[in-house]
Amino acid sequence: MEPIKTSxxxxxxxxxxxxxxxxxxxxxxxxxxxxxxxxxxxxxxxECVDEWTRKKRITIESISKDVKPVHVEVVGRYAIQIQxxxxxxxxxxxxxxxxxxxxxxxxxxxxxxxxx
Ligand SMILES: [Zn+2]
Numbered sequence: 532m533e534p535i536k537t538s539x540x541x542x543x544x545x546x547x548x549x550x551x552x553x554x555x556x557x558x559x560x561x562x563x564x565x566x567x568x569x570x571x572x573x574x575x576x577x578e579c580v581d582e583w584t585r586k587k588r589i590t591i592e593s594i595s596k597d598v599k600p601v602h603v604e605v606v607g608r609y610a611i612q613i614q615x616x617x618x619x620x621x622x623x624x625x626x627x628x629x630x631x632x633x634x635x636x637x638x639x640x641x642x643x644x645x646x647x
Contacts, residue, residue, distance in 0.1 A: 539627040545603055545611065553600070555633055563633035571598045571615055573632055574622035 540557035548554035548564055555563045572594050574580075579589045595617055602614040606623055614620035635641045 540630055541608075541626060542611075542629070550599075555629065557630065561634070563630070563637040565633040565636045567599050567615075568594060568596060569632070569636060570600075570613065570624070571617070571619070571622075573628075574613075574619065574624075575628070576621040576623065578619070578621055 540559045540561065542555045543558050544554070544556035546554050546556075551566050551568070552564050553567060553570060555565075557563070572589070572591060574589075580587055597616075599616045600613045601616055602620075604612045604614075606612050610623045610625040611629070612620070612623050615622075
């Protein structure tokens with residue numbers, strides 16, 4: 532048996548925090564929040580990010596300010612897939628990516644809208 536990898540926290544709870552924010556409760560007891568808008572903008576799928584250059588193919592202006600998740604589903608043991616009110620549903624958010632993004636946003640290190 533492989534030991535369970537513990538370097539990346541696993542979300543125990545993913546829930547709607549408000550009309551604009553999603554709340555994550557992680558298995559290391561941290562809680563992080565991120566706006567739906569940020570989460571949608573950070574979609575890493577091939578439609579949103581060029582697979583070769585890793586450059587965003589979407590602009591911040593192209594995202595609706597009041598975009599919301601319609602459906603959130605856990606994919607395997609490493610990611611969630613989100614379906615949005617704008618019809619987008621190919622985005623998969625790995626836990627390590629989510630953790631970093633939401634933690635940075637929660638701690639005010641980034642407002643999430645700056646390209647990296
Ligand atoms: Zn996408």
